[in-house]
Amino acid sequence: MMNTGNDRSKEWPLWEIFIRARNGLDHKHCGSLHAPDAKAALQSARDVFTRRQEGVSIWAVRAENICASDPDSKAEMFDPAEDKIYRHPTFYKLPKEVDNM
Amino acid sequence: MYTQSMDLPQKKEQSASAPGAPENPEYQREFDARLAQGEFIEAKDWMPEAYRKTLIRQISQHAHSEIVGMLPEGNWITRAPTLKRKAILLAKVQDEGGHGLYLYSAAETLGISRDEMFEALHTGKAKYSSIFNYPTLTWADIGVIGWLVDGAAIMNQIPLCRCSYGPYARAMVRICKEESFHQRQGFDLLMTMMQGTNEQRVMVQDAVNRWWWPSLMMFGPHDSESTHSERGKQWGIKRISNDDLRQKFVDATAPQADILGVTLPDPNLKWNEKQERYEFGNIDWDEFWNVVNGNGHCNRERLAARVSAWQDGEWVREAALAHANKRAAKHPDGRVGEQAAPSMETAPMQTAPTAGST
Amino acid sequence: MTNQHFIYLLRLADSPLILAQRLSEWCGHGPVLEEDLALSNMALDLIGQARLLLTHAGRVESRDRDEDQLAFLRMENKYRNLTIVELPNGDFGQTVTRNFLFSAYQVELWKRLQISTDTELAAIAAKSIKESTYHLSHSAEWVIRLGDGTEESHLRMQTALDQLWPYSAELFTSDDTDRSMAESGIGVDPSAFKTDWQSTVSQVIGEATLTLPADTPFVSSGKAGQHSEHMGHLLGELQYLQRTFPGAQW
Numbered sequence: 001m002m003n004t005g006n007d008r009s010k011e012w013p014l015w016e017i018f019i020r021a022r023n024g025l026d027h028k029h030c031g032s033l034h035a036p037d038a039k040a041a042l043q044s045a046r047d048v049f050t051r052r053q054e055g056v057s058i059w060a061v062r063a064e065n066i067c068a069s070d071p072d073s074k075a076e077m078f079d080p081a082e083d084k085i086y087r088h089p090t091f092y093k094l095p096k097e098v099d100n101m
Numbered sequence: 102m103y104t105q106s107m108d109l110p111q112k113k114e115q116s117a118s119a120p121g122a123p124e125n126p127e128y129q130r131e132f133d134a135r136l137a138q139g140e141f142i143e144a145k146d147w148m149p150e151a152y153r154k155t156l157i158r159q160i161s162q163h164a165h166s167e168i169v170g171m172l173p174e175g176n177w178i179t180r181a182p183t184l185k186r187k188a189i190l191l192a193k194v195q196d197e198g199g200h201g202l203y204l205y206s207a208a209e210t211l212g213i214s215r216d217e218m219f220e221a222l223h224t225g226k227a228k229y230s231s232i233f234n235y236p237t238l239t240w241a242d243i244g245v246i247g248w249l250v251d252g253a254a255i256m257n258q259i260p261l262c263r264c265s266y267g268p269y270a271r272a273m274v275r276i277c278k279e280e281s282f283h284q285r286q287g288f289d290l291l292m293t294m295m296q297g298t299n300e301q302r303v304m305v306q307d308a309v310n311r312w313w314w315p316s317l318m319m320f321g322p323h324d325s326e327s328t329h330s331e332r333g334k335q336w337g338i339k340r341i342s343n344d345d346l347r348q349k350f351v352d353a354t355a356p357q358a359d360i361l362g363v364t365l366p367d368p369n370l371k372w373n374e375k376q377e378r379y380e381f382g383n384i385d386w387d388e389f390w391n392v393v394n395g396n397g398h399c400n401r402e403r404l405a406a407r408v409s410a411w412q413d414g415e416w417v418r419e420a421a422l423a424h425a426n427k428r429a430a431k432h433p434d435g436r437v438g439e440q441a442a443p444s445m446e447t448a449p450m451q452t453a454p455t456a457g458s459t
Numbered sequence: 460m461t462n463q464h465f466i467y468l469l470r471l472a473d474s475p476l477i478l479a480q481r482l483s484e485w486c487g488h489g490p491v492l493e494e495d496l497a498l499s500n501m502a503l504d505l506i507g508q509a510r511l512l513l514t515h516a517g518r519v520e521s522r523d524r525d526e527d528q529l530a531f532l533r534m535e536n537k538y539r540n541l542t543i544v545e546l547p548n549g550d551f552g553q554t555v556t557r558n559f560l561f562s563a564y565q566v567e568l569w570k571r572l573q574i575s576t577d578t579e580l581a582a583i584a585a586k587s588i589k590e591s592t593y594h595l596s597h598s599a600e601w602v603i604r605l606g607d608g609t610e611e612s613h614l615r616m617q618t619a620l621d622q623l624w625p626y627s628a629e630l631f632t633s634d635d636t637d638r639s640m641a642e643s644g645i646g647v648d649p650s651a652f653k654t655d656w657q658s659t660v661s662q663v664i665g666e667a668t669l670t671l672p673a674d675t676p677f678v679s680s681g682k683a684g685q686h687s688e689h690m691g692h693l694l695g696e697l698q699y700l701q702r703t704f705p706g707a708q709w
Contacts, residue, residue, distance in 0.1 A: 008214055008216070010216070010418070010419065010422070011214055011215070011216050012418065012421065012422060012491070014209065030275075031203055031206055031272070031275070032206045032209070033202060033206065033493055034215065034491065034493065035493065036418075036421035036422050036424065036425040036604065037421070037424070037425040037428065037604075039600055040421070040493075040600065040604075043497065043596070043597055043600065044493035044494075044496075044497065046593075047493065047496045047497040047500050048199055048202060048493060048496055051192075051195075051196075051199070051496075051500065052279070068145065070145070071143070071145050071146045071147070072147075168487070168492065171486065171487035172487050175486050175487040175488075178483045178484075178486055179480060179483060179484060179696045179697065180696050180697070180699045180700060181700075182527075182531075182700035182701055182707075182709035183527045183531075183709050184506055184509065184510050184513075184526055184527060184530050185510075186709055187479075187483070187506060188503055188506045188507070188510075191483050191486060191499055191502060191503055191506070192499075192503060194486050194487065194499070195486060195495075195496055195499035195500070195503075198486075198487070198492055198495045198496050198499070199492075199496055201492060202492045202493070202496070205492070240700055240709070290709075293708055293709060294709070296708070297707050297708050297709075298704065298707050300704060300707075301704070301707060406487070406488065409488075410487070410488040410489065410490070411490075413488075413490065413550065413551070414489065414490020414491060414551065415490075416609070416611050416612055416615065417490040417491075417494075417551045417552070417605065417612070418490060418491060419608070419609055419611075419612070420604060420605050420608025420609045420611070420612030421604045421605070421608060423608045423609045423612075424603070424604040424605070424607055424608040425604075427607065
C-alpha cells in the first residue's frame with residue numbers, strides 16, 4: 001500500500017540540530033532531520049552530522065518549538081540599530097598613540 | 102553525486118500545500134532587487150510562487166538522485182575486494198544518503214514534506230538523474246563512477262554553493278565539502294587497477310567506455326534546448342550553463358585519462374590549441390531521452406528498490422511514532438524522556454540501557 | 460598456545476566482519492534515511508574492528524597473512540564467527556534485535572578484554588567498547604520502540620526474538636581455546652559474563668513489553684567453524700573478487 005504522502009500525521013516530527021564543534025565554541029545550527037522522539041533525534045544527529053568529527057555536543061530541538069521572527073517585521077526589528085554608530089569602536093577617532101585602546 | 106540539469110518541461114506541479122504567497126508587485130520588486138545584489142533568500146522570506154516551485158522541483162530532484170544513486174554503487178558493497186575498499190565504498194554510499202537527507206531538509210523549508218517528495222518519486226512524477234539507470238557491472242565501475250560521475254557532479258554542484266536560496270546553498274556547501282573524497286577515491290581505485298593485471302586494465306577500459314557518454318549527458322541538454330536556463334540564471338539557481346559546465350568537465354577529465362592510461366571512447370576528442378579547449382563528438386540525445394523516459398537498463402529496478410524500501414519500512418515508522426505517542430501519554434507534561442533538562446548546558450540525555458562501562 | 464591465540468583472535472574478528480557484511484546490505488534500503496545512515500555507521504565501526512583484529516591475528520600467526528588474506532581467502536570452516544551474525548537480515552526488526560543481542564554481548568566482552576595481557580588486544584578492546592556501547596544504546600532504543608509500538612510491530616519483534624534466541628546459546632559456550640585464553644589472561648571465558656548479559660537483555664526486553672523465549676537445547680557452532688547454510692552464500696559474495704582474480708591488487 002502506497003503512502004498517500006499527504007497524511008502528515010504519519011510523518012516523524014522535524015528536529016533542528018545544533019552542534020558544538022569543540023569546547024569553547026557555541027552550538028551552531030547545522031541542519032534538520034526527522035525523528036520519532038528526542039533520543040532518536042540525538043542519535044540520528046550523531047549519525048547524520050558528526051561522521052567526520054564535526055562535534056562534541058548536540059542539541060536537538062523540535063522545529064515546531066522554535067519561535068522565529070517574521071521577515072515582514074525586519075524593518076522595525078532591526079533597522080533601528082542602524083544609526084547607533086556610536087556603539088562601535090571605530091566611531092571614535094583617537095590619537096595614534098592610544099588607538100589600540 | 103548530483104542530478105543532471107534536465108530542465109524538463111514542467112509537468113504537473115508538485116502538490117505543494119505550502120504557504121502560497123499572493124503575487125505582490127512591491128514584494129516582487131524587493132525580491133528582484135535582492136537577487137540582483139546577490140543576496141540570499143531565506144525560508145520565510147516572500148518569494149514568487151514560480152521561484153518556490155522551481156526550487157522544490159530542482160532540490161527534490163537533486164535529493165532523489167542522491168538516494169537513487171546509492172543503489173548502483175551499493176550493488177558492490179558486499180563484493181568489495183578488500184576491507185579498506187569496502188569501508189571506503191560504504192562510507193561513500195552512506196554519504197550520498199546523508200546528502201539526500203540534507204537536500205530533502207532544504208526542500209522542506211519551502212513547504213513540502215519529505216513524504217510528499219517520496220510520493221512523487223515513487224509514483225514516477227519526480228525525476229532523478231538518469232545516470233543511475235545504468236548498471237554497475239564490474240568493480241571498475243565503482244572507480245569510474247567516482248572519477249567521472251562524481252567528477253561531473255562536483256562540476257555541477259560547486260556553482261550551487263552560491264545559489265540564491267540560503268538553505269539550498271548551505272546544504273550544497275556541506276555536500277561539496279564531504280564529496281571531495283568521492284572523486285579522489287575513484288581515481289585512486291582505478292590507478293591501482295591500472296597498475297595491476299591485464300584483466301584489471303581491460304575491466305577499467307570497459308567501464309570507461311560504458312560511463313563516459315552518460316557522464317557527459319549528466320550536464321543536461323544543450324543550452325539551445327534548455328527551457329529554464331534564462332530564468333534559472335536570473336534567479337541565481339543556475340549560474341553556469343549546461344554546455345559551459347560540460348566543456349569544463351571534458352577539459353579537466355581528458356588529461357586525467359592520459360595519466361590513468363585509458364582511452365576516452367570518442368574518436369573526435371582532441372585538443373584545440375587556438376581555443377584552448379577540447380573538442381568532442383556529438384552526444385546521442387536519443388539515448389539520453391530514452392533513459393530519462395524510463396527505458397534504461399535499470400529504471401524499473403531502481404524505482405522498485407526505493408518503493409520497497411519505503412513500503413517495507415512503513416511498519417517501523419508507524420511503530421516508532423506510536424511508541425512516542427504512548428510515552429507522551431504516560432508523561433502528560435511532555436517532559437520526561439522527551440526533552441532536555443531546563444539547563445541545556447548541563448543535563449545530557451540518558452539513553453537506555455546502562456550496560457556500557459563508559 | 461600460539462595457535463589457540465590465533466584462533467581466539469579470529470573468533471573476535473570474524474563476528475564483527477560477518478555482521479558488517481550483513482549490515483552493509485541495508486545501505487540504500489533502510490526504512491528511513493536516518494536509520495540507513497545509522498546502520499552504515501555501525502557496519503563501518505565493525506569493519507574497523509575486524510581489520511584491527513585480523514591484522515593482529517595475522518601477526519600472531521606469523522605466516523605473513525594480512526587482514527585481506529584472512530578476511531577473504533579462508534575456507535568456510537575456518538571462519539569462526541558466531542552463527543547469529545551470519546543469518547540473513549530479515550526485516551528491520553530482526554536486524555535491530557540481532558544488533559541488540561550481539562552488541563550487549565560485545566560490550567561485556569570488550570569490557571573484560573580491556574585488561575587482556577595481550578596489550579594489542581587490550582587496546583583494540585578499549586577502542587571497540589565505545590563503538591559497541593553506542594551500538595547497544597541505538598539498538599536497545601529500537602527494540603523498545605518497536606516492541607512497544609503498534610500491534611504489528613510488537614508481533615514482528617516477538618517473532619524476531621523467538622527466531623534469534625536459540626542462536627544466543629552459542630554466545631556463552633566455551634571450549635578449550637576459550638578456557639586456555641582465559642587462564643593465560645589473554646582472553647575471557649564467555650560463560651563468565653552470561654549473567655551480566657542476561658540482565659541487560661531482560662531489562663530492555665521487559666521495557667519493550669516482549670517476552671524472553673525459553674532456552675532450547677539447540678546450540679549453533681559457528682565459532683567452531685560449522686556454519687549455517689547461509690554462510691556459503693555470504694562468502695560467495697564476500698570473496699567473489701579475491702577468488703576470481705587470485706593475487707590481484709585492488
